[in-house]
Amino acid sequence: MLFDLFFKTRKPVEEDLPQASDGCGSGNCGCKKTPEPTTAEPDGYDMKLGKTMNRRAAFRQMTAGLLAGAGMVQASCSATSTGDKREEGQLKWEEYFKKNYRLMTDEEKSKTVERLERLYEINTGKTINVSTNGAVENVLYGYAFNISKCQGYMDCVNACVKENNQDRSSQMQYIRIHEMENGQLNFDDADDNYFHEVPAEGHFYLGTQCYHCENPPCVKVCPVGATWKEDDGIVVIDYDWCIGCRYCMAACPYDGRRFNWQTPEVPEEEVNHTQHYLGNRLRSKGVMEKCTFCIQRSRNGKNPACVEACPTGARIFGNILDPNSEIRWVLENKKVFRLKEDLGTEPKFWYYMD
Amino acid sequence: MKQLAVLGILAVLIVLGVKCAPGQHDEGGHNGSHHLLEQLKYISVDSLNYEFSRFDQVDKEKLVQIHQLVEGAEQFLIPDRMAEMKSYPCSNCHSKSLEALQAGKAPGEKKSHWDIEIVHAKTVTMQCTTCHDPKNFNLLHSLTGAPIEFNHSYELCGQCHSTQQKDWLGGAHGKQVGGWAPPRVSQTCTGCHNPHKPAFEKRLPARLNTEWLK
Ligand code: SF4
Ligand code: SF4
Numbered sequence: 001m002l003f004d005l006f007f008k009t010r011k012p013v014e015e016d017l018p019q020a021s022d023g024c025g026s027g028n029c030g031c032k033k034t035p036e037p038t039t040a041e042p043d044g045y046d047m048k049l050g051k052t053m054n055r056r057a058a059f060r061q062m063t064a065g066l067l068a069g070a071g072m073v074q075a076s077c078s079a080t081s082t083g084d085k086r087e088e089g090q091l092k093w094e095e096y097f098k099k100n101y102r103l104m105t106d107e108e109k110s111k112t113v114e115r116l117e118r119l120y121e122i123n124t125g126k127t128i129n130v131s132t133n134g135a136v137e138n139v140l141y142g143y144a145f146n147i148s149k150c151q152g153y154m155d156c157v158n159a160c161v162k163e164n165n166q167d168r169s170s171q172m173q174y175i176r177i178h179e180m181e182n183g184q185l186n187f188d189d190a191d192d193n194y195f196h197e198v199p200a201e202g203h204f205y206l207g208t209q210c211y212h213c214e215n216p217p218c219v220k221v222c223p224v225g226a227t228w229k230e231d232d233g234i235v236v237i238d239y240d241w242c243i244g245c246r247y248c249m250a251a252c253p254y255d256g257r258r259f260n261w262q263t264p265e266v267p268e269e270e271v272n273h274t275q276h277y278l279g280n281r282l283r284s285k286g287v288m289e290k291c292t293f294c295i296q297r298s299r300n301g302k303n304p305a306c307v308e309a310c311p312t313g314a315r316i317f318g319n320i321l322d323p324n325s326e327i328r329w330v331l332e333n334k335k336v337f338r339l340k341e342d343l344g345t346e347p348k349f350w351y352y353m354d
Numbered sequence: 355m356k357q358l359a360v361l362g363i364l365a366v367l368i369v370l371g372v373k374c375a376p377g378q379h380d381e382g383g384h385n386g387s388h389h390l391l392e393q394l395k396y397i398s399v400d401s402l403n404y405e406f407s408r409f410d411q412v413d414k415e416k417l418v419q420i421h422q423l424v425e426g427a428e429q430f431l432i433p434d435r436m437a438e439m440k441s442y443p444c445s446n447c448h449s450k451s452l453e454a455l456q457a458g459k460a461p462g463e464k465k466s467h468w469d470i471e472i473v474h475a476k477t478v479t480m481q482c483t484t485c486h487d488p489k490n491f492n493l494l495h496s497l498t499g500a501p502i503e504f505n506h507s508y509e510l511c512g513q514c515h516s517t518q519q520k521d522w523l524g525g526a527h528g529k530q531v532g533g534w535a536p537p538r539v540s541q542t543c544t545g546c547h548n549p550h551k552p553a554f555e556k557r558l559p560a561r562l563n564t565e566w567l568k
Pocket of ligand 1: 209210211212213216217218219235251252253254255256257290345
């Protein structure tokens with residue numbers, strides 16, 4: 001319990017910031033953009049405690065670290081705890097001290113994945129598969145939504161929730177389908193919580209979700225570098241680095257982000273076990289999440305779950321750098337528009353009509 | 355004096371020139387609606403070698419190539435509908451032509467497929483035999499009577515719905531099948547639309563957001 005509290009609310013120290021260029025106390029800290037492969041990588045203990053710093057900083061960190069570690073140490077050292085409990089404590093201890101995902105070497109990535117998979121196995125007896133697949137070369141994902149085709153069925157929403165292990169108890173959803181009166185595009189008067197037969201007479205439907213902006217304001221405001229844009233244009237979050245300040249949520253002009261106000265609940269039998277570290281792996285309380293264009297699917301050539309679930313073909317997805325892709329044809333041949341284009345956020349999510 | 359005036363004019367021209375020079379307005383993505391799209395025109399991607407294709411998701415054997423050639427796409431595949439149709443070939447049941455069938459019907463005897471309701475254009479425009487070949491039930495036919503296989507019904511639909519067909523061939527209409535990577539695999543018209551009743555039907559949405567009602 002105590003451990004959980006500290007695990008979720010820990011504040012990364014300045015040295016953890018990936019952008020901080022002058023915050024390095026010693027050559028051993030984790031703030032280098034390119035990790036040195038020659039020298040042995042410092043483990044979590046060295047990174048946090050084994051570096052030179054002034055006394056005050058050292059005391060502050062040690063107190064926090066000790067308090068947080070107390071629970072884990074108890075679990076891992078207690079003579080009475082069972083083997084699994086000990087192992088769990090050890091794994092959690094190592095997880096606690098891991099780096100920001102972007103600073104991890106491939107080896108560190110596979111280690112954290114191993115730990116996450118093992119922890120899940122200890123807790124549920126089931127196995128998950130967490131991928132760390134990187135961006136595919138020469139790919140920039142784009143999305144197009146046909147507002148004359150969408151009928152408001154919301155099959156996409158269900159598919160998304162299922163695919164991405166979203167909290168069932170708060171009915172977290174990345175996608176919202178807005179029912180609007182014909183001839184207007186006004187979100188104030190739109191209904192995104194309708195329950196009558198669709199399509200309703202005289203209305204059209206417009207879906208919103210994270211637009212994976214090329215120039216994402218949400219990324220700029222994150223104080224700890226827990227959210228960023230990947231090379232294939234997908235804006236992702238490191239759930240274990242997010243401190244839950246919700247700055248990004250305030251900065252997003254499109255209502256693209258969702259916050260876990262409580263520990264997400266997903267019944268084990270409904271958990272999607274095919275996961276990605278930056279995608280649909282299980283989140284904890286107090287962290288931000290959002291659409292990732294189903295990174296666990298799209299990086300394997302599949303369409304996001306919403307595209308696959310849509311019965312009307314209103315959703316088109318693909319590589320906008322491929323001149324022969326469907327999405328590119330839409331962008332070049334249909335009249336496309338985006339929301340709040342004047343902001344310069346450059347969403348990679350376009351709307352079009354037949 | 356004269357020299358000074360010339361210098362002055364030159365200075366003004368230079369200042370104006372700098373201010374109005376094309377390309378100077380661009381301030382990091384704030385120049386209107388098509389910045390990213392503009393950029394795309396100039397990005398050339400030399401190699402697109404994916405380790406995956408849509409054949410990972412769909413069985414190649416259950417697809418057929420369409421007759422039209424689409425610019426840029428080496429392949430454009432659609433589901434093999436004839437292999438899916440349960441009672442195909444139709445001649446299993448209907449061995450005679452429509453004329454012979456109708457002649458042999460006793461007065462008041464039920465027609466074949468009496469239960470199919472056609473809600474597709476007006477009856478003055480369309481009837482069963484506008485699409486179905488009355489002489490050979492295994493085939494469809496075009497407005498001028500050219501035979502069309504069931505797999506290639508898009509050729510038939512495209513006679514009237516030419517804008518939709520253009521969008522479909524391009525990629526703006528029709529559901530993508532099997533992912534986003536090449537080759538092109540799409541649903542064909544009849545994969546989503548019932549040809550006898552092509553409009554999508556009204557129904558309740560897939561979910562009710564009860565939590566939001568509180
Ligand atoms: S839509 Fe919002 S959350 Fe998504 S990238 Fe843009 S600003 Fe960030
Ligand atoms: S809530 Fe958003 S801004 Fe705050 S740490 Fe998490 S990702 Fe960064």
